[in-house]
Amino acid sequence: MAWWNDLEPLKQEALAAFAAAGDLTALDQARAAWLGSHGRFTALMKHLGSLPKEERPAAGKAMNAVKAELEAALAARRRELELEAARPKVPYDFTLPGRRRRVGRLHPLTQVIEDIVRSFRRLGFAVADGPELEDEYHCFDALNTPADHPARDTQDTFYLPDPAGPRGRWLLRTHTSSVQIRVMESQPPPVRIIVPGRVYRRDNADATHNPTFHQIEGLYVDRGVTVGDLKGTVEHVFRELMGRDVRIRFRPHYFSYTEPSYEIDFSNALTRKMGREWLEIAGCGMVNPVVFETVGYDPEVWTGWAFGFGIERIAMLRYGIPDIRLFYENDLRFLHQF
The missing domain is CATH 3.30.930.10 (Bira Bifunctional Protein; Domain 2)
Structure with missing residues (x-):
């Protein structure tokens, strides 16, 4: 079996790194480690050019599928962290009636x-x-x-x-x-x-x-x-x-x-x-x-x-x-x- 058909362990390791990121800064660091210009998955994709011509289509298809899955997981985790960062630091009852801002008056x-x-x-x-x-x-x-x-x-x-x-x-x-x-x-x-x-x-x-x-x-x-x-x-x-x-x-x-x-x-x-x-x-x-x-x-x-x-x-x-x-x-x- 060609090595590009055995990308599952690598994908799971990357998904685990994204899931473990506790804030947006850590998530950016995980993205750079895997999908950045010097990331592990990016380095692997650079080897496509060295494969025999007849193997490149299958290898490209497999690696693009994994990359798309990683990018989707990265975007989903980013949305979760952004929502978490926007939440109040203390519990808030959103069912309470709103507090209207008092409109000012001219003297x-x-x-x-x-x-x-x-x-x-x-x-x-x-x-x-x-x-x-x-x-x-x-x-x-x-x-x-x-x-x-x-x-x-x-x-x-x-x-x-x-x-x-x-x-x-x-x-x-x-x-x-x-x-x-x-x-x-x-x-x-x-x-x-x-x-x-x-x-x-x-x-x-x-x-x-x-x-x-x-x-x-x-x-x-x-x-x-x-x-x-x-x-x-x-x-x-x-x-x-x-x-x-x-x-x-x-x-x-x-x-x-x-x-x-x-x-x-x-x-x-x-x-x-x-x-x-x-x-x-x-x-x-x-x-x-x-x-x-x-x-x-x-x-x-x-x-x-x-x-x-x-x-x-x-x-x-x-x-x-x-x-x-x-x-x-x-x-x-x-x-x-x-």
Whole structure:
């Protein structure tokens, strides 16, 4: 009998080596020992070329059959080891109900900001942004706020101890109006922007005040812009935010960067539930011509209005929240309600 017809002991030895492999690394070593380029079975197949021509077909057929059986056994053992490696290291009851991953939520302040932005975008306003670390020029001087204004007092504003820059001392911005100046410096009119962002003032934290809070400013500059445009825009946005029963009124006020200036009061079921018919909600006015001259706009050609209000105040009214500090305590019991 030819030697290639007696491959059974060799095959059984290889199958036993595959079965004995306890992990994928050991299985790869067994594969290399038998079917690798220098493996025992591979070396045997290399002798086919030295056989007489008439014996090669039978020898090739026998060895190919054994090789196919070894490769099938190797693949089966690999699947077993891969499944075993993927199994949990500790017992697990797959009949238990699944544990759903809790879906995250947007912070209530973020929800309000997005609603406000959405309302203004529908009116054609773009969203602008600027630095929270600001200089005195953009935060005060360019907004017609003189050096003796209370907002520039060290007791009211977070000034940095670093030396002053080319445009005054550095500070944490007290309002997002500084972005209005930066936008007008960077582009010619018309301008139609809103500026949501974080601002800082040296307030003592209590139920209605916090050293860090959020504002949204609006600016509209074009030819022939009037107070009527301002009032119509404000009424539209507040009705979308607070309900169709909202009433708006303007009261004369003073802001250094607008003239004339107004406080905006609003009234609805929420304010009446609080025992108040009217509640101050925002400040606004027509942009002071001095501000236009500062940024290089001709006040004889261009007019515009600006407004600003606090996001926290809107959120507190909208959701009936009694204390502004709740927004910043990161208490999940509070946040999960929104």
